[in-house]
Structures are given as C-alpha cells and as structure tokens.
Amino acid sequence: MIMPTPAPFATWQKLSTKIVGMLLGFLTIALMVIGSTLYLSWQLxxxxxxxxxxxxxxxNSYRLSIALDALADGAERGTPHATARRQVLAVDSTLSQLxxxxxxxxxxxxxxxxxxxxxxxVARQWQSGLRPLAVAILEQDAVAPRTTQAFQYQAEQFVGQVNALVQLIEQDxxxxxxxxRASQLLLLALALVGTVCIIYLLFNLIVTPVTSLQAGMxxxxxxxxxxxxxVETQDEFGQLARGFNLMxxxxxxxxxxxxxxVKTKTATLEHQNRELALLYDSAAFLQQPQAAKEMCEGFMQRISDYFHADGGSVRVLDPNQGNVHMLVHHGISDALIEAEHCMKVGDCLCGEAVxxxxxxxxxxxxxxxxxxxxCHRExxxxxxxxxxxAQRQHLGFFNLHFRKPTTFNGRETALLETLGQLLGTAIENQRLAAREREMAISEERNLVAQGLHDSIAQGLNYLNLQVQMLEQSLDKRQLDEVADIVPAxxxxxxxxxxDVRELLHNFRTRLQExxxxxxxxxxxxxxxxxxxxxxxxxxxxxxxxxxxxxxLQLLFIVQEAxxxxxxxxxxxxxxxxxxxRHDFQLTIRDNGQGFDTAALASVGESHVGIHIMRERAQRIEAQLNVTSVPGAGTTVSLHLSRAQRRAA
Known part of the structure; x- marks a missing residue:
C-alpha cells in the first residue's frame, strides 16, 4: 500500500527549529556572560x-629630587643635570600616557x-607646581639648598596625591x-543547567526516534x-518515519x-560499455599515423557500424572560399556525391547547419x-x-543517413559531438605536423643557402674578379700579369x-645508429x-x-667549426x-692564427659560418660562444644545460 505524501508542517514544528531555538537561547545567554567577563578582564x-x-x-619624582639635591651640593652640571631633565620628561610622558x-x-x-x-x-600639581620649579632649578647656575628643600616639600605632597590615586584605582x-568572579560563577551554573536541559531535550527529540528507526531498520x-x-510527531523525525514507511x-x-x-541495469551498463569501447577504439585509431582520407574512412566506418547507419560522409570546410568539400563517403549514390561533393556554406540542409x-x-x-x-529521393x-x-575551430562536419526514422537521445548526441572533437583534433594534428615539416625544411634550406653563400658564392666572386683581371691583362698583352693570375x-x-665537396659531405651526413x-x-x-x-x-x-x-645539429656545428x-x-x-654529464659541454680549440673578436662583433651576421653555428645552437636551446686572440688560436664552446636537453 502506497501512503500519500504528507502535507508540509508548520515552521515551529520542525526539529531543526526547536534545536536551533534552544541552542540560540543558551548561546545568547552564554555570550552575554562571556562578553561581560571578557570586558571585566580587559578593564582589570x-x-x-x-x-x-x-x-x-x-x-620618578624621588629620582628628580635626588638629582636636584646633587646640583645643590655643588656637583658639576653634567650627569645630575641630564638625569634631572630625563626624569622631568619621564613624568610628562607618564602623565600623557595615563x-x-x-x-x-x-x-x-x-x-x-x-x-x-x-x-x-596630580596633573595640576605637576604642571603648576613641581615642573616649573624643577625647570627653574635646572636653569640656575648655582642651586641654593632652600630651593631644593622647597621642591622636596612639594614633591612629598605630589607623592601623597599619587598614593591616593593609586588607592582609588586599587579599590575600583x-x-x-x-x-x-560573580560572572564566572554564573557562567559555570549556566553550563551545568544548560547541559542537563540539552541532554533531556535531545534525548526526547532525537535519541528516542533514532532508536525506533534503528529497530525498524x-x-x-x-x-x-x-x-x-x-508517526507520533510532525517534525523531521515524523517525516522520516513516513519516508521509512514509503520505502x-x-x-x-x-x-x-x-x-x-537487474536486466534493465545490465542493459544500461552494456550500452555504456559499448560507448566507451567506441570512444577508445576511435581515439586509438585516430592517433595512428595515416593519411587524412584513410583516417576519415576508418572513423566513418566505426560510427556507422555502431549506429547502424545506411550511409554517411565526412566534409571539410574551406573558410577562404566558403565551400564544404566531401572528403569520404559510403552508402550514398554517385548522383548524390556528384551533387554535393562541393557545396557553398548555406546551401541545402547541410550548408545551413554549417x-x-x-x-x-x-x-x-x-x-x-x-x-x-x-537524399530524400534516394x-x-x-x-x-x-x-x-578542434580548439574551438570549426573544421567541417560528418553526416549519418538512415532509411528508417531515427532519433538520438542526449547521451548519443553527446557521444557523437565528442567523436567529432576527436576527429577534429586528429585532423588538426595532421595539419600541424605538415606545417612543422614545412618549417623544418624551410629552415634547413635557409642554412644550406647560407652555407653556399659563405663558401661557393664568395669563391665564385673571387674567380670572377680574377677572370676580369685576366681579360684586361690579355687585352694589354701583359703576359707577366697573366702568369700571376692563372695560378690564382x-x-x-x-x-x-x-668547398663543394665539403658541403655535399655535410648535407649527406647521417648518424651512425x-x-x-x-x-x-x-x-x-x-x-x-x-x-x-x-x-x-x-x-x-x-x-x-x-x-x-x-x-644532428651538434654534428653540423662540429663540421662547420x-x-x-x-x-x-x-x-x-x-x-x-x-x-x-648532467650538462653537455662541447669545445673545439685550434692553435691557428686566431682573429680579433671585436672585429667579428662589428661584422655582425655577415660572417655566415659563425651565424649558421649560432642558429643551429638556438634550435636545440644551447649557448654558443666564440673566443679568439690574434696569434693564439680560436675556441668554439657550446653548453647545453640539463634543463634544456630533451629526452631521446
């Protein structure tokens, strides 16, 4: 028998309201007593x-009297005089602080x-009596004993007023x-009474209903x-008893x-396992190195088999031309392929979806x-x-065609959208890899061009000048100059x-295992x-x-050096x-004629050989230094820190 849902009860009937009200009452009284205790402690x-x-x-007044007596006894104006002034300032500071x-x-x-x-x-006695008298005594060159006796008399009166003030403070x-102490005793009594009351109330409000619920469980x-x-109450335990009965x-x-x-839950788990298997299989397949067409065909085959689609296609977007190109397809006729192999964004149902x-x-x-x-006629x-x-970039879309009416629930829609993101990531990774290869080829070609410029181009320029000089010598029939130019x-x-042989050797260099x-x-x-x-x-x-x-970059740097x-x-x-070891250090040192490094700095990047070595060092995030002294050789050093070296 299914019991009807009980009507909501009033706020004052709630167990939480009763407990919170009781605790807040005790808390308010306790806070008042504790606050008064803290306030009294702070005042004390x-x-x-x-x-x-x-x-x-x-x-301070006694010390001031002693210092002034020392002045009256004929002491020099030194330590007693400074001590007296410090005591005057100390009394001023103490009164200000109070x-x-x-x-x-x-x-x-x-x-x-x-x-x-x-x-x-006390303050008036000091300001109008003692302080002016002490200042006057300090300003005198010779202090008379009568003056210090008058100061001591007033100081005795001042000390008496201070004693009276201290007694009043002690009485307060x-x-x-x-x-x-009275508030502390009250707080102790409140704690005892409150504990007894809370135990009694919690026993009636919570322990008894919980015991009954435990027996039922x-x-x-x-x-x-x-x-x-x-169901004996209208509070939360009453609601809990009704819920227990409904359960x-x-x-x-x-x-x-x-x-x-159990069969229903098993079927749900099997369906979820099939979804996970599809996601895992698709992700593993898309990570394999392969061409874009084969990758999309394998992707399309997997989701078509999973959803029992009769046809499908993958289309990529050309944002520059505003076209959508059909990359792969299956299960659709040649006429449909011919009609939709390339469509404009906005055309047909698929173009509108873009x-x-x-x-x-x-x-x-x-x-x-x-x-x-x-598609409908077919x-x-x-x-x-x-x-x-891929990375919030729209790359295209894929279609699934069904001859029977088909719908997708929210879980299946989310699965297909996730698969679309996996395919987009794989396509974008292929594009990035292609761009990376292009950049590597371009950088290597740039280094090749620089090498040619540094060696062959300069040599050919030298030969061109020698040939021009040879022509001029032949025109002038100066055979002695011709004889000098031919060996050059x-x-x-x-x-x-x-140079050509060396460049070819460097270009063909490969690592041995x-x-x-x-x-x-x-x-x-x-x-x-x-x-x-x-x-x-x-x-x-x-x-x-x-x-x-x-x-390879390290080997090329050694070859260039x-x-x-x-x-x-x-x-x-x-x-x-x-x-x-932890860091990598490579040094190439010769005993040749050397050169002036300052002149090299003024030449800048026109010295292509050193510039090429520095570019190769930058590729592997290493530091390259060239040091040389005329007549003392040249040293090329490369340092690659442990943090910058990559794993093989």
Whole structure:
C-alpha cells in the first residue's frame, strides 16, 4: 500500500527549529556572560597597568629630587643635570600616557569620577607646581639648598596625591574583580543547567526516534518488509518515519521485480560499455599515423557500424572560399556525391547547419519540400549533421543517413559531438605536423643557402674578379700579369671544389645508429685525411642519450667549426672535447692564427659560418660562444644545460 505524501508542517514544528531555538537561547545567554567577563578582564588589565604606571610617578619624582639635591651640593652640571631633565620628561610622558590610555596594551584609568578627579589634581600639581620649579632649578647656575628643600616639600605632597590615586584605582579593581568572579560563577551554573536541559531535550527529540528507526531498520535487514514505524510527531523525525514507511512499501513492491530491474541495469551498463569501447577504439585509431582520407574512412566506418547507419560522409570546410568539400563517403549514390561533393556554406540542409554550427537531426518526412532533396529521393528519411571542432575551430562536419526514422537521445548526441572533437583534433594534428615539416625544411634550406653563400658564392666572386683581371691583362698583352693570375685562378677553382665537396659531405651526413661520438670520429677522420691537420678527440659521454635531431645539429656545428679551421685558421692541431654529464659541454680549440673578436662583433651576421653555428645552437636551446686572440688560436664552446636537453 502506497501512503500519500504528507502535507508540509508548520515552521515551529520542525526539529531543526526547536534545536536551533534552544541552542540560540543558551548561546545568547552564554555570550552575554562571556562578553561581560571578557570586558571585566580587559578593564582589570587596564587598571593593573594604570597602577604600575601611576606608581612610577613616585619613583620618578624621588629620582628628580635626588638629582636636584646633587646640583645643590655643588656637583658639576653634567650627569645630575641630564638625569634631572630625563626624569622631568619621564613624568610628562607618564602623565600623557595615563591621560590618553593605550587600548592595545591595555592601559587606561577607570572611568570613575573620583579617580578622574584625583588624576586631574596630580596633573595640576605637576604642571603648576613641581615642573616649573624643577625647570627653574635646572636653569640656575648655582642651586641654593632652600630651593631644593622647597621642591622636596612639594614633591612629598605630589607623592601623597599619587598614593591616593593609586588607592582609588586599587579599590575600583577590587570591585571589578568581585563582579568578574560573580560572572564566572554564573557562567559555570549556566553550563551545568544548560547541559542537563540539552541532554533531556535531545534525548526526547532525537535519541528516542533514532532508536525506533534503528529497530525498524534491523527488521528491514532481516527482510521483514511488513515493518512500519509509528508517526507520533510532525517534525523531521515524523517525516522520516513516513519516508521509512514509503520505502518499505516500495521495497515490498520491488522485491518481486528485482530480476527485471537487474536486466534493465545490465542493459544500461552494456550500452555504456559499448560507448566507451567506441570512444577508445576511435581515439586509438585516430592517433595512428595515416593519411587524412584513410583516417576519415576508418572513423566513418566505426560510427556507422555502431549506429547502424545506411550511409554517411565526412566534409571539410574551406573558410577562404566558403565551400564544404566531401572528403569520404559510403552508402550514398554517385548522383548524390556528384551533387554535393562541393557545396557553398548555406546551401541545402547541410550548408545551413554549417552556418548555425549546431548539431542537427533532420526528419525529411516533416519537411515541406523534403521530396525535392536528392537524399530524400534516394530513400533516406533521417539525415544527421554533427560538427568537427578542434580548439574551438570549426573544421567541417560528418553526416549519418538512415532509411528508417531515427532519433538520438542526449547521451548519443553527446557521444557523437565528442567523436567529432576527436576527429577534429586528429585532423588538426595532421595539419600541424605538415606545417612543422614545412618549417623544418624551410629552415634547413635557409642554412644550406647560407652555407653556399659563405663558401661557393664568395669563391665564385673571387674567380670572377680574377677572370676580369685576366681579360684586361690579355687585352694589354701583359703576359707577366697573366702568369700571376692563372695560378690564382687554379687555386680559387681548387678551393671552390673543396668547398663543394665539403658541403655535399655535410648535407649527406647521417648518424651512425644514433651514436654521436662515433659520428664525430668519422667526421674528424675525414677532416684529417683531407687537410692533414691533427685532431685530438676526447669524449666523456655518460649522460642520457640525445634525440636524433639534437645529435644532428651538434654534428653540423662540429663540421662547420672544422670547416672554418680549414679555411681561415692555418692551424696544425685541433682539440675536440666532449663532456656529457648532467650538462653537455662541447669545445673545439685550434692553435691557428686566431682573429680579433671585436672585429667579428662589428661584422655582425655577415660572417655566415659563425651565424649558421649560432642558429643551429638556438634550435636545440644551447649557448654558443666564440673566443679568439690574434696569434693564439680560436675556441668554439657550446653548453647545453640539463634543463634544456630533451629526452631521446
């Protein structure tokens, strides 16, 4: 039997209202008593500090009298004079502190009228009596004993007034201490009474209903679905008892249908597992390296099999031309492909979906002019449009065509939108990878061009000048000059030939099984054979392996440095030091003629060889330094920190 839903009860009947009201009442009284206790404690602290500060007036006045007596006894104007002035300032400061108070310390005089009157008398006695007399004595060159005796007499009166003020403050503190103890006793009594009352009320309001509910749950756990709780109150426990009874009715009715419920839940879990399997399979497939067409075909095949679609297509957007191109398709006729292989944004139902950028499922039977559409004439009743996004960028959409009327629930729509985002991310990753390859090729071509300019172009320019000089010498029939130019031409051609061979060798350089040290040895051996210059290689490579890109850049830098040695250094020995620990350090040092680094700085980037080495170092985020002294050789050092090196 299903019990009707109970009517809402009044606010004052709520258990929360009763408990909160009771606790707030006790809390209000407790806060008042605690507040008064804290206020009295704070006042007592201020009074105690005032007693200490007021008592210091007596000590300061005695010290002032002693200092003035020392002046009267003929002491020099030195330490007693300075001591007296300090005591005058100390008394002024103490009176000012008592008058203004200090809430943070705390320090203040009690607000009682007798205390204020006594303090005003003390302040007047000081300002009109003692202080002017002390200042006058300090200004005298010779102090008479009568003057200091008069000061001592007034000081005795001043100390008496200070004692009276201290006694008044102490009497006020005693009264406040009495009230503080009384409030503490009241707070203790309130805590005892409140605890007893709260225990009694909580037992009646909570413990008894909870015990009854626990007993009902014990019977329910023993599968006694006929148990019911009595509803005795109108508060939350009454509502809980009604809810328990409703739950018992529901369990009693569902117990017989448990098998059907399990089947329903199992089917739901199987459907969710199929969704997860589709997402996982699609994500794994889209991550594989493949062409865009094959990727979209595999994607389309998977979602068509999952949703039992009769046809489908993937279309990409050309934002520059405003066109939508059909990239892959299946299950649709050649006529439909020909008609929609390229459409304008806004044309047909799919083009309109591009403008709106929302997922659309079209039921062609409900469209007035649906019979005019090619997809409807081919027997499709439902056409869905889901968009392809990557980083909020609209890349296109994909269609699913159904010959039977088909609808998508919210979960399926979200699944298709997620798949569209996966496909968009994969397409965008392919585009980014292509752009990255283009940039790498462009940068390498730039370095090749710079290398050609630094070697062959300069050599050909030199040969061109020599040929012009040869023509002029032949025209003038100056055979002796011709005899001098021909060897220079032969040497220039040989130099250009060597540059071409060296460039070809550098361009064809490949790593030997990813081993940088072995590749360096091969390069150095070839350099020694070609130039006859001795090279000493010392490699200490214990660090983590570099990726091939970084190793190639390092090898190219060594080749360029050796090329500069061959062309410019006139060296007989080269040292190559490689130290690979936490940080990577590469040094190429020769004993050649060297050069002026200041002149190199003025040349700037026109020295293409060094500029190429620096660009390659920047590619791997390394630091390249070139140091040289005329007649003392050149050193090229490269440093790659541990934080910047990449993992192989």
């Amino acid at each position: 602290e201020g009074s105690a500090a005032a007693i200490n500060v007021t008592g210091s007036l007596r000590m 008058r203004q108070g200090d809430p943070q310390r705390p320090l203040f005089l009690p607000p009682a009228a007798p205390i204020r009157t006594a303090f005003n008398q 503190s005693e009264a406040r201490t009495f009230w503080l 014990e019977r329910m756990r023993e599968q006694d679905f006929g148990v019911r709780l009595p 018992a009715d529901k369990l009693q009715s569902l117990y017989g249908n448990l098998e059907q419920l 403008v709106k950028r929302v997922a659309v499922v079209h039921d062609l039977r409900r469209i007035d002019d649906g019979h005019k559409l090619q 027997g499709f009743t439902t056409v869905s449009v889901f968009h392809i996004y 031409l032969r040497a220039g051609v040989e130099e250009s030939y060597q 990813g081993n940088l040290v072995s590749s360096l040895k091969t390069t150095i051996e070839k350099f020694e054979r070609q130039t006859g210059i001795e090279v000493d290689l010392q490699a200490d490579s214990d660090g983590a392996p570099f990726p091939r890109e970084q190793q 050796l090329s500069n040695v061959r062309k410019h250094a006139s060296a007989t020995r080269v040292e190559v030091r490689l130290r690979d």
